[in-house]
Amino acid sequence: MEKSRLETETQLRVRYSETDAMQVVYHGNYLNWFEIGRTEMMRQAGIPYRETERKGILLPVIEARAFYHAPARYDDLIMVRTSLVEARVKVKFEYQILREADRQLLVDGYTVHAWVNQDMKPVLLRKVLPDMDQKIMEWFRG
Amino acid sequence: MEKSRLETETQLRVRYSETDAMQVVYHGNYLNWFEIGRTEMMRQAGIPYRETERKGILLPVIEARAFYHAPARYDDLIMVRTSLVEARVKVKFEYQILREADRQLLVDGYTVHAWVNQDMKPVLLRKVLPDMDQKIMEWFRG
Amino acid sequence: MEKSRLETETQLRVRYSETDAMQVVYHGNYLNWFEIGRTEMMRQAGIPYRETERKGILLPVIEARAFYHAPARYDDLIMVRTSLVEARVKVKFEYQILREADRQLLVDGYTVHAWVNQDMKPVLLRKVLPDMDQKIMEWFRG
Amino acid sequence: MEKSRLETETQLRVRYSETDAMQVVYHGNYLNWFEIGRTEMMRQAGIPYRETERKGILLPVIEARAFYHAPARYDDLIMVRTSLVEARVKVKFEYQILREADRQLLVDGYTVHAWVNQDMKPVLLRKVLPDMDQKIMEWFRG
Numbered sequence: 001m002e003k004s005r006l007e008t009e010t011q012l013r014v015r016y017s018e019t020d021a022m023q024v025v026y027h028g029n030y031l032n033w034f035e036i037g038r039t040e041m042m043r044q045a046g047i048p049y050r051e052t053e054r055k056g057i058l059l060p061v062i063e064a065r066a067f068y069h070a071p072a073r074y075d076d077l078i079m080v081r082t083s084l085v086e087a088r089v090k091v092k093f094e095y096q097i098l099r100e101a102d103r104q105l106l107v108d109g110y111t112v113h114a115w116v117n118q119d120m121k122p123v124l125l126r127k128v129l130p131d132m133d134q135k136i137m138e139w140f141r142g
Numbered sequence: 143m144e145k146s147r148l149e150t151e152t153q154l155r156v157r158y159s160e161t162d163a164m165q166v167v168y169h170g171n172y173l174n175w176f177e178i179g180r181t182e183m184m185r186q187a188g189i190p191y192r193e194t195e196r197k198g199i200l201l202p203v204i205e206a207r208a209f210y211h212a213p214a215r216y217d218d219l220i221m222v223r224t225s226l227v228e229a230r231v232k233v234k235f236e237y238q239i240l241r242e243a244d245r246q247l248l249v250d251g252y253t254v255h256a257w258v259n260q261d262m263k264p265v266l267l268r269k270v271l272p273d274m275d276q277k278i279m280e281w282f283r284g
Numbered sequence: 285m286e287k288s289r290l291e292t293e294t295q296l297r298v299r300y301s302e303t304d305a306m307q308v309v310y311h312g313n314y315l316n317w318f319e320i321g322r323t324e325m326m327r328q329a330g331i332p333y334r335e336t337e338r339k340g341i342l343l344p345v346i347e348a349r350a351f352y353h354a355p356a357r358y359d360d361l362i363m364v365r366t367s368l369v370e371a372r373v374k375v376k377f378e379y380q381i382l383r384e385a386d387r388q389l390l391v392d393g394y395t396v397h398a399w400v401n402q403d404m405k406p407v408l409l410r411k412v413l414p415d416m417d418q419k420i421m422e423w424f425r426g
Numbered sequence: 427m428e429k430s431r432l433e434t435e436t437q438l439r440v441r442y443s444e445t446d447a448m449q450v451v452y453h454g455n456y457l458n459w460f461e462i463g464r465t466e467m468m469r470q471a472g473i474p475y476r477e478t479e480r481k482g483i484l485l486p487v488i489e490a491r492a493f494y495h496a497p498a499r500y501d502d503l504i505m506v507r508t509s510l511v512e513a514r515v516k517v518k519f520e521y522q523i524l525r526e527a528d529r530q531l532l533v534d535g536y537t538v539h540a541w542v543n544q545d546m547k548p549v550l551l552r553k554v555l556p557d558m559d560q561k562i563m564e565w566f567r568g
Contacts, residue, residue, distance in 0.1 A: 015316060015319065015320060015323075016162055016163065016168070016319050016323070017162065017168050017170060017315075017316040017319060019162050019163035020158055020159065020161050020162065020163070021158065021161035021162070021163075021165040021166075021215075021216050021479075022484060022486065023163040023165070024163075024486075026158070026159050027457065027486070027487040027490060028159055028454050028455070028457035028458055028461075028490075029454070031301075031453065031454035031457065032299060032301040032454055035299065035300055035301060035454075036299060039299075039300070039359070048359070049359070050358060050359040053358075053447075058448060060448065060450075060453070060494065060497075061453040061494055062493070062494050063491070063492065063493050063494065064453060064454075064490075064491070064492050064494075065489070065490070065491040065492075066489065066490050066491075067488070067489050068486065068487055068488050068489065068490075071486075071546065073163075074163050074334060074337075075323070075332070075333070075334040120496075120497065157458060157461065157462060157465075158461050158465070159457075159458040159461060163337075164342060164344065166344075169315065169344070169345040169348060170312050170313070170315035170316055170319075170348075171312070173311065173312035173315065173443075174312055174441060174443040177312075177441065177442050177443060178441060181441075181442070181501070190501070191501070192500060192501040195305075195500075200306060202306065202308075202311070202352065202355075203311040203352055204351070204352050205349075205350065205351050205352065206311060206312075206348075206349070206350050206352075207347070207348070207349040207350075208347065208348050208349075209346070209347050210344065210345055210346050210347065210348075213344075213404065216476060216479075217465070217474065217475070217476040262355065300446055300447065300452070301446065301452050301454055303446050303447035304442055304443065304445050304446065304447070305442065305445035305446070305447075305449045305450075305499075305500050307447040307449070308447075310442070310443050312443060357447075358447050
């Protein structure tokens with residue numbers, strides 16, 4: 001029996017400000033795109049991150065990793081494909097950054113997160129925001 | 143009778159992340175350097191901006207203007223020269239961005255600011271932080 | 285008789301990476317959004333900027349100015365409204381940044397540009413890229 | 427017998443533009459600081475990266491990884507400690523980001539790089555820039 005993994009796809013276009021003197025996207029900017037991917041995933045799951053922040057519950061990054069295969073360039077159309085792969089104790093998202101034109105994989109990687117309160121202390125989502133935790137678990141199970 | 147204008151000079155080196163595909167510094171990044179200039183000026187005047195923020199008094203930008211004369215490039219040593227030119231109702235800083243190697247003027251401009259509280263409502267510094275206002279006025283008079 | 289001014293509207297959503305510790309969009313990032321506005325305007329006019337760059341003709345910023353009226357916040361939907369207001373010797377774009385939800389004007393401003401070659405020397409577009417110049421002029425006249 | 431690992435330390439101060447709405451440094455910006463660390467390391471080793479680029483030899487990132495332990499905040503003084511840990515086929519740098527005030531470790535991680543030419547094709551440094559390869563090897567051996 002297979003676990004269905006939910007995926008969301010988000011499109012963006014490379015900004016001039018995201019390029020660097022190698023005439024490709026600066027490597028650090030892919031972390032911004034990872035963030036866009038998980039933001040849209042959470043919105044689609046009915047748990048907009050903005051709402052958890054308003055309730056004082058944050059989801060900072062505790063680990064980030066990226067593998068760079070080929071460069072994105074100015075004005076390229078880009079697809080960010082995001083999957084939620086862990087949601088229990090830690091939260092882990094995986095990402096693939098593709099060039100729309102030919103579906104070439106440019107960068108892949110993941111980020112690991114922890115739910116914390118505004119003092120950056122870990123919290124259990126099912127205790128502090130049980131409704132949101134419920135939604136994430138349902139959605140994670142697919 | 144001449145008014146002495148205090149100036150501070152701050153040095154920085156161009157980061158790779160600050161360049162763009164034209165192989166020069168992305169024009170928007172000069173606003174970050176303006177900010178570094180005024181931060182160091184305020185620190186030297188004994189009014190670190192971090193302290194005013196901690197007291198709930200912010201100094202957001204209400205106008206910014208920049209003139210681009212020549213480009214900065216990766217790894218250039220840069221001098222940011224900052225002057226305080228108004229400090230009464232509004233606060234206005236002027237900036238010159240120079241290349242250290244030959245003192246070529248690259249960019250100049252200014253920013254205009256207002257003192258506000260955490261609800262972004264204008265406040266009079268002499269009412270909310272009279273000690274800091276005193277320091278700025280002494281320093282502004284030179 | 286009135287000159288019609290062409291305008292384009294481009295939508296974007298505020299990224300977490302664009303915010304700062306005041307919990308609003310960092311003021312320098314509006315220059316990135318201005319750039320997105322003019323990029324989409326040029327694309328709609330059939331003169332994608334990427335193409336002029338490929339032909340060795342660049343359009344760097346020589347002046348930028350912004351007035352900040354109200355802050356954009358994380359996850360806000362934003363409208364960038366761009367107009368071309370000069371296209372002869374210099375090129376000038378005007379911008380309005382609006383919050384989609386209530387059409388509140390957040391920031392307005394302009395940028396001034398010059399057509400240059402890869403050595404950053406000014407060129408006349410009608411000499412170096414006459415077809416593109418023709419398109420811009422037709423489009424500018426409305 | 428112990429291999430001496432050369433380390434360089436570079437100091438920087440957190441810029442307002444580097445913070446985000448969590449009122450800490452945006453996680454993606456640590457990759458910029460990693461880059462500052464390796465740039466200064468290469469400069470101290472007599473191999474300024476700017477020079478290799480001028481000779482058409484680039485060192486793009488092929489993997490980046492970061493572990494986030496505690497947040498840096500606006501105006502903090504930061505130490506970037508950089509080590510070169512591989513220099514043969516691939517080039518690997520390790521980094522520690524510390525808060526100067528109390529030497530608290532904030533972030534650590536590494537980047538892996540490959541020497542390529544301007545077409546992004548891998549090259550052997552000892553073939554294309556033998557003098558620089560020599561310097562790196564001497565320096566790497568400590």
